[in-house]
Amino acid sequence: xxxxxLSQPLWLMRIVLTLSLVAAAALAGCAHKPTTAPEPAPAPxxxxxxxxxxxxxxxxxTKSAVATLTPSPTSGIMGIVSFSGGSTxxxxxxxxxxxxxxxxxxxxxxxxxxxxxxxxxxxxDHFNPTHKPHGAQDQPHHAGDMPSLLAxxxxxxxxxxxxxxxxxxxxxxxxGHAVILHASPDxxxxxxxxxxxxxxxxxVIAAQ
Numbered sequence: 001x002x003x004x005x006l007s008q009p010l011w012l013m014r015i016v017l018t019l020s021l022v023a024a025a026a027l028a029g030c031a032h033k034p035t036t037a038p039e040p041a042p043a044p045x046x047x048x049x050x051x052x053x054x055x056x057x058x059x060x061x062t063k064s065a066v067a068t069l070t071p072s073p074t075s076g077i078m079g080i081v082s083f084s085g086g087s088t089x090x091x092x093x094x095x096x097x098x099x100x101x102x103x104x105x106x107x108x109x110x111x112x113x114x115x116x117x118x119x120x121x122x123x124x125d126h127f128n129p130t131h132k133p134h135g136a137q138d139q140p141h142h143a144g145d146m147p148s149l150l151a152x153x154x155x156x157x158x159x160x161x162x163x164x165x166x167x168x169x170x171x172x173x174x175x176g177h178a179v180i181l182h183a184s185p186d187x188x189x190x191x192x193x194x195x196x197x198x199x200x201x202x203x204v205i206a207a208q
Contacts, residue, residue: 062169067203106196109144
């Protein structure tokens, strides 16, 4: 505390005394402050849409896809293939023109999403992630095996069907692979690919 001579006026002594008390209170407050900073509050957990699993990949959520059919140099076939479905089945709708009236054509999903070569051999073999034999839908078959398609009297295909036990997205899904229309019908009991003949149209399946 500051000492003030008794000869000073009373008002001055009161001011000095007040200042001394304020300074003492401030020092006492500093002495009681914590020496460590408080821990920050934890960040809120990231939220996810209720209909999407946090561990589900983008391709696993794919619900629709499409492939535009490109003709081989000699076929002149044009078309589009639409895919939709959930986790255990896929609905397929094929529209194609430029075929011989009444002709029947094998139709498969192939392993590689590559239609670059003129003969479409760049698409590789049938898509077969589960290593099954080639076959019809009511028998053990490749994931890429599909029903043969019939052209109507005008040379057009407009067909719809459902594939069971397959999916569009995910590691074993159709997206990113190629779909091939063949020149001949599918002989389902002939291994490894049904003796389906030349590849006359090809398209890569892309998610929508």
